[in-house]
Amino acid sequence: MALAAxxxxxxxxxxxxxxxxxxxxPRSLRPAFVSASLPDRPAPGGRRVHxxxxxxxxxxxxxxxxxxxxxVSVLLLGLLPTAYLFPSSAVDYSLAAVLTLHxxxxxxxxxxxxxHGDKMVKGANAGLLMLSAVTFAGLCYFxxxxxxxxxxxxxxxxx
Amino acid sequence: xxxxxxxxxxxxxxxxxxxxxxxYAGRHCLRAHLSPRLCVRNAIPLGTxxxxxxxxxxxxxxxxxxxxxxxxxxxxxxxxxxxxxxxxGTGVALSAGVSLFGLAALLLPGSFESHLQLVKALGLGSxxxxxxxxxLVFPLMYHTWNGIRHLMWDxxxxxxxxxxxxxxxxxxxxxxxxxVGLAAx
Numbered sequence: 001m002a003l004a005a006x007x008x009x010x011x012x013x014x015x016x017x018x019x020x021x022x023x024x025x026p027r028s029l030r031p032a033f034v035s036a037s038l039p040d041r042p043a044p045g046g047r048r049v050h051x052x053x054x055x056x057x058x059x060x061x062x063x064x065x066x067x068x069x070x071x072v073s074v075l076l077l078g079l080l081p082t083a084y085l086f087p088s089s090a091v092d093y094s095l096a097a098v099l100t101l102h103x104x105x106x107x108x109x110x111x112x113x114x115x116h117g118d119k120m121v122k123g124a125n126a127g128l129l130m131l132s133a134v135t136f137a138g139l140c141y142f143x144x145x146x147x148x149x150x151x152x153x154x155x156x157x158x159x
Numbered sequence: 160x161x162x163x164x165x166x167x168x169x170x171x172x173x174x175x176x177x178x179x180x181x182x183y184a185g186r187h188c189l190r191a192h193l194s195p196r197l198c199v200r201n202a203i204p205l206g207t208x209x210x211x212x213x214x215x216x217x218x219x220x221x222x223x224x225x226x227x228x229x230x231x232x233x234x235x236x237x238x239x240x241x242x243x244x245x246x247x248g249t250g251v252a253l254s255a256g257v258s259l260f261g262l263a264a265l266l267l268p269g270s271f272e273s274h275l276q277l278v279k280a281l282g283l284g285s286x287x288x289x290x291x292x293x294x295l296v297f298p299l300m301y302h303t304w305n306g307i308r309h310l311m312w313d314x315x316x317x318x319x320x321x322x323x324x325x326x327x328x329x330x331x332x333x334x335x336x337x338x339v340g341l342a343a344x
Contacts, residue, residue, distance in 0.1 A: 058208065058210070103250075107250075135257060136261070137261070138258075138262055146264065156275065
């Protein structure tokens with residue numbers, strides 16, 4: 001996964017290195033009929049695309065976000081058996097952080113998919129941030145003042 | 160028509176302007192491949208960013224008050240489609256559960272121990288307790304196994320259509336087995 005992500009990032013950064021204009025070869029071209037239906041475009045085989053610096057960094061940021069989402073998912077996957085086999089305070093807090101982050105980003109994607117319009121998106125994301133913050137605070141409070149996540153699951157399961 | 164796209168499926172740009180809404184406007188872009196119309200996914204004509212294109216699309220369509228074309232009411236459902244939305248549904252449910260737990264920790268008086276004692280005092284039968292545990296662990300297991308399936312796709316593995324169905328069935332079987340097993344612990 002890391003290789004694939006690095007390759008994807010590499011491809012993006014390559015396009016940004018030549019920041020003024022980029023000539024895309026036929027391999028990264030859209031389907032051939034695009035050129036056919038746009039008569040005033042140049043012949044298939046080359047397309048000049050201008051990437052401003054901000055477009056470049058937006059694209060990089062989005063790509064980095066994507067990779068981070070996968071990294072957090074893998075981390076969370078690893079934490080589950082760890083919490084069972086080696087319950088501890090460190091695992092409690094790690095679980096609280098990783099769980100809330102994974103959940104925050106996941107719900108963020110749902111907002112991006114279904115909520116449209118500038119104001120609505122801003123409002124929804126603000127609400128989500130509040131929810132995630134309160135959730136994280138609650139989990140940390142529980143870890144500190146109460147038995148902690150690992151112990152709590154063990155106690156619940158022994159019912 | 161043959162699509163020769165270099166960038167992977169997860170690239171940040173979402174479906175460009177000319178597509179009607181679909182539940183998965185972002186991720187799967189099914190419509191793009193069914194419709195023979197222009198779909199310049201990931202193209203950057205004349206420097207407009209994907210975000211601007213998306214905003215333009217939504218402003219145009221919201222302002223024109225056009226009716227939404229039917230999508231989930233008319234397309235025949237497939238296993239991958241159902242599993243995908245279930246993945247999202249279980250994710251939301253699990254997040255809600257975690258948030259409720261966090262909120263309860265902050266707002267409710269009494270320790271976790273005391274709450275457990277309350278439940279014990281109810282004297283619930285063991286089969287009911289097993290059912291409750293199963294109900295808790297089932298969405299978690301589904302989301303976990305399907306999550307691994309997703310990560311495999313992100314690595315570029317198992318994307319052929321038959322493989323989609325095979326891995327889907329495998330996830331369902333694993334979910335049931337692991338849920339039954341964990342609820343019994």
